[in-house]
């Protein structure tokens with residue numbers, strides 16, 4: 001392990017202060033280190049040293065004018081992490097917590113996640129410290145246009161294909177896609193998550209949540225169990241939570257929590273029917289709070305807390321990185337939770353993930369949430385073919401892909417009494433990307 005520590009020290013000193021990036025690299029490299037050590041082909045080519053270095057990082061000024069006529073300045077980024085297996089692919093995040101470190105961790109994770117999907121997509125991520133909270137539609141449009149005015153010169157349907165992420169949904173994608181088309185005078189599949197009237201794919205909004213639940217279904221089946229009759233806690237109230245909740249209901253499970261920056265909602269009767277649609281209204285309101293749900297449906301609202309203190313069978317973090325810490329993990333295990341699946345990227349802190357992986361069944365974001373980017377890949381295919389598949393066709397492909405990712409995790413992570421999904425996902429993604437990097441020489 002001495003060499004591992006040396007390797008990590010180098011990563012830390014080359015990327016000072018980038019804590020989220022260090023965390024993502026450490027978790028990944030820990031999983032693949034023994035394979036790396038044993039394989040002279042990988043070592044001589046300095047594969048790991050290359051994989052932790054983004055191919056390109058673009059940082060730019062995003063000036064715009066608010067509704068009062070005041071000039072505002074935000075910072076924009078696109079991290080083009082790895083293009084070994086396809087054009088850079090990954091979302092755009094608009095949130096005040098966006099930093100270079102956050103986007104590098106996300107771009108790094110995205111590279112291996114995309115490798116797991118079996119589709120030809122490299123890894124990238126972008127965004128800005130801009131917040132849509134409290135902004136008018138016109139302000140959001142002006143910001144998106146300014147952001148795209150710079151980003152347009154760095155992306156393209158065969159170069160880099162962004163999508164949504166936290167703070168970037170159908171509305172923001174529409175504005176950015178529109179500006180790109182106007183600047184380039186080209187109608188191409190340069191963005192995924194587009195609206196259905198202009199090249200978007202059915203099921204893309206639901207895909208991350210649906211895919212996560214398909215993955216959890218496979219995990220449960222391995223344990224001789226099923227979604228039906230189980231109780232779930234979910235965090236967040238955006239796209240991912242919404243899709244997951246809808247699918248859990250469809251499969252006969254019950255979801256009792258959602259959460260926001262203001263606290264969490266406990267709905268003992270289950271979040272189903274019109275309550276699920278209400279989540280879309282909450283997000284569209286631009287207020288970033290979940291308390292109104294409790295008032296609307298007579299549920300309990302617990303301010304300032306996270307949902308992991310509630311006893312459930314399965315917990316699915318759907319909000320953001322490091323949203324479930326060791327204390328939360330200990331609570332869950334003590335309350336007999338049997339499975340935690342990250343639908344958010346790096347949803348658990350490092351010590352929480354280690355604890356959960358040791359005591360119960362745990363799966364990391366890059367496997368669980370890959371359904372989102374997988375349907376983005378299917379949107380790219382449909383755009384290239386200039387046709388649209390039906391809901392049934394896309395859903396069938398999404399199910400197949402999630403099943404394949406689960407199989408990959410089993411292939412590399414199967415242990416005598418349970419599957420180590422962290423090892424399985426990291427090694428599966430590593431081998432796919434590494435073989436492509438090796439074949440293309442020192443570039």
Ligand code: 2IT
Pocket residue numbers: 089090091092110161162163164165166192345369370372373374376
């Ligand atoms: O984290 C993710 O995988 C996403 N935000 C989706 C990326 C994509 O290109 O659809």
